[in-house]
Amino acid sequence: xxxxxxxxxxxxxxxxxxxxxxxxxxxxxxxxxxxxxxxxxxxxxxxxxxxxxxxxxxxxxxxxxxxxxxxxxxxxxxxxxxxxxxxxxxxxxxxxxxxxxxxxxxxxxxxxxxxxxxxxxxxxxxxxxxxxxxxxxxxxxxxxxxxxxxxxxxxxxxxxxxxxxxxxxxxxxxxxxxxxxxxxxxxxxxxxxxxxxxxxxxxxxxxxxxxxxxxxxxxxxxxxxxxxxxxxxxxxxxxx
Amino acid sequence: xxxxxxxxxxxxxxxxxxxxxxxxxxxxxxxxxxxxxxxxxxxxxxxxxxxxxxxxxxxxxxxxxxxxxxxxxxxxxxxxxxxxxxxxxxxxxxxxxxxxxxxxxxxxxxxxxxxxxxxxxxxxxxxxxxxxxxxxxxxxxxxxxxxxxxxxxxxxxxxxxxxxxxxxxxxxxxxxxxxxxxxxxxxxxxxxxxxxxxxxxxxxxxxxxxxxxxxxxxxxxxxxxxxxxxxxxxxxxxxxxxxxxxxxxxxxxxxxxxxxxxxxxxxxxxxxxxxxxxxxxxxxxxxxxxxxxxxxxxxxxxxxxxxxxxxxxxx
Numbered sequence: 001x002x003x004x005x006x007x008x009x010x011x012x013x014x015x016x017x018x019x020x021x022x023x024x025x026x027x028x029x030x031x032x033x034x035x036x037x038x039x040x041x042x043x044x045x046x047x048x049x050x051x052x053x054x055x056x057x058x059x060x061x062x063x064x065x066x067x068x069x070x071x072x073x074x075x076x077x078x079x080x081x082x083x084x085x086x087x088x089x090x091x092x093x094x095x096x097x098x099x100x101x102x103x104x105x106x107x108x109x110x111x112x113x114x115x116x117x118x119x120x121x122x123x124x125x126x127x128x129x130x131x132x133x134x135x136x137x138x139x140x141x142x143x144x145x146x147x148x149x150x151x152x153x154x155x156x157x158x159x160x161x162x163x164x165x166x167x168x169x170x171x172x173x174x175x176x177x178x179x180x181x182x183x184x185x186x187x188x189x190x191x192x193x194x195x196x197x198x199x200x201x202x203x204x205x206x207x208x209x210x211x212x213x214x215x216x217x218x219x220x221x222x223x224x225x226x227x228x229x230x231x232x233x234x235x236x237x238x239x240x
Numbered sequence: 241x242x243x244x245x246x247x248x249x250x251x252x253x254x255x256x257x258x259x260x261x262x263x264x265x266x267x268x269x270x271x272x273x274x275x276x277x278x279x280x281x282x283x284x285x286x287x288x289x290x291x292x293x294x295x296x297x298x299x300x301x302x303x304x305x306x307x308x309x310x311x312x313x314x315x316x317x318x319x320x321x322x323x324x325x326x327x328x329x330x331x332x333x334x335x336x337x338x339x340x341x342x343x344x345x346x347x348x349x350x351x352x353x354x355x356x357x358x359x360x361x362x363x364x365x366x367x368x369x370x371x372x373x374x375x376x377x378x379x380x381x382x383x384x385x386x387x388x389x390x391x392x393x394x395x396x397x398x399x400x401x402x403x404x405x406x407x408x409x410x411x412x413x414x415x416x417x418x419x420x421x422x423x424x425x426x427x428x429x430x431x432x433x434x435x436x437x438x439x440x441x442x443x444x445x446x447x448x449x450x451x452x453x454x455x456x457x458x459x460x461x462x463x464x465x466x467x468x469x470x471x472x473x474x475x476x477x478x479x480x481x482x483x484x485x486x487x488x489x490x491x492x493x494x495x496x497x498x499x500x501x502x503x504x505x506x507x508x509x510x511x512x513x514x515x516x517x518x519x520x521x522x523x524x525x526x527x528x529x530x531x532x533x534x535x536x537x538x539x540x541x542x543x544x545x546x547x548x549x550x551x552x553x554x555x
Contacts, residue, residue, distance in 0.1 A: 016361070019365065104360040106367075148446065158411060158413065158446055164423065165420065211416060
């Protein structure tokens with residue numbers, strides 16, 4: 001990280017804005033604050049930001065509207081801060097284009113890890129459509145819902161994924177028909193779980209193949225590319 | 241209904257015939273045998289009594305069934321108000337009672353949800369402020385205290401939701417769900433094994449059932465060192481067993497562990513802590529899915545938690 005990433009913190013609570021800003025600066029980011037949607041738009045207009053941390057419960061405007069509006073004009077990654085116990089908000093937040101979601105009260109290190117993970121996933125992807133920010137994704141006979149950790153098969157049966165399976169599948173779906181080395185997969189999947197000990201990528205792939213009912217001996221979906229890594233071999237679509 | 245009215249009509253006609261025959265016999269002397277008349281009359285009376293009794297008791301049985309359902313599901317549909325006046329009154333009173341209980345429950349859970357919800361902002365502020373504490377030891381202790389508060393907030397909201405919110409149900413692959421919960425526990429470094437594939441499909445909410453199994457498996461790991469999870473299909477039900485290698489529970493504890501805020505004494509240490517809501521949330525979720533959850537000490541040692549859920553399509 002040669003140039004520090006610029007983070008905009010949008011929260012109506014002045015203390016949280018200030019405290020979070022200080023915390024992010026201590027950890028090598030540049031941070032600014034905005035107290036509402038209007039002030040956020042004004043800041044974004046004046047300067048480039050690498051990521052927005054957006055509180056869902058703003059006083060004048062709904063955070064979801066702010067996010068939806070932001071999506072129509074910018075591709076800046078967004079992490080939503082929201083109240084716990086609101087699963088509907090979560091999925092709606094992600095559907096309208098937030099890249100991740102952290103519930104209050106959060107562990108500051110957890111937010112830091114998520115910010116870094118989102119930046120890692122989104123940097124260098126320019127203005128390409130980011131599938132993680134869109135609705136359901138279809139691949140082979142499966143539907144992937146990025147807002148819930150599960151996939152749905154052709155018969156409509158819901159197949160739950162573990163955290164590591166979810167991150168691995170998301171990485172593949174964001175890079176369909178591209179060979180991904182083990183190191184690249186590790187970087188794309190070492191997500192927000194600060195203390196999780198990582199299984200080897202090979203083991204994770206074999207578990208994911210089992211979930212996808214992909215034969216390990218002759219896999220059709222996740223192919224092993226000898227001495228290079230793995231590739232998602234099927235077509236990926238996003239239904240309108 | 242129409243069948244019953246028809247039967248009553250037929251019986252009425254039989255009564256009339258029997259009465260006419262009886263009257264004829266009185267006015268025109270012999271030859272009719274009174275035993276026959278009496279038995280026809282008797283059979284008619286008995287049948288009428290039986291049918292009337294059934295008409296009256298059927299709504300009462302409905303009432304009894306509704307009371308049983310209410311014990312399991314506060315949101316059960318209200319009773320139809322039909323039958324004799326007394327039964328109608330009883331049904332109306334029952335429906336009013338159900339509404340009041342439901343209002344009480346949602347007021348209570350609403351209050352809990354509001355308090356825990358409003359605590360989130362100050363706790364977030366506090367957590368960020370603690371980062372500025374220079375004294376390492378003090379900071380670590382403060383972070384520990386705040387983590388317990390965050391757990392209480394999380395569990396309080398989960399509890400409120402487990403009582404109040406009906407999430408949409410879908411058809412779930414139970415093996416995949418258990419596998420994902422066990423994998424997450426393994427990734428967190430816990431000793432958890434999943435044995436046996438059941439191929440069971442159940443109707444339910446993924447997030448609620450994930451929370452439910454996570455609670456049980458986390459408990460097994462926290463108090464029993466490990467979790468041995470299995471799933472089998474028995475008739476129209478899927479049966480999930482979670483076993484641990486801990487000391488098990490006393491009879492008194494077995495009777496109380498599902499109570500909100502009940503904590504097994506040995507667990508009040510900082511290491512295992514817990515809010516005492518985990519199993520209450522688990523039971524609420526299982527009951528919402530039409531299932532049951534029970535605990536028992538195994539003869540070989542350790543505790544076994546059994547959760548059973550109806551299979552999808554089994555009705």
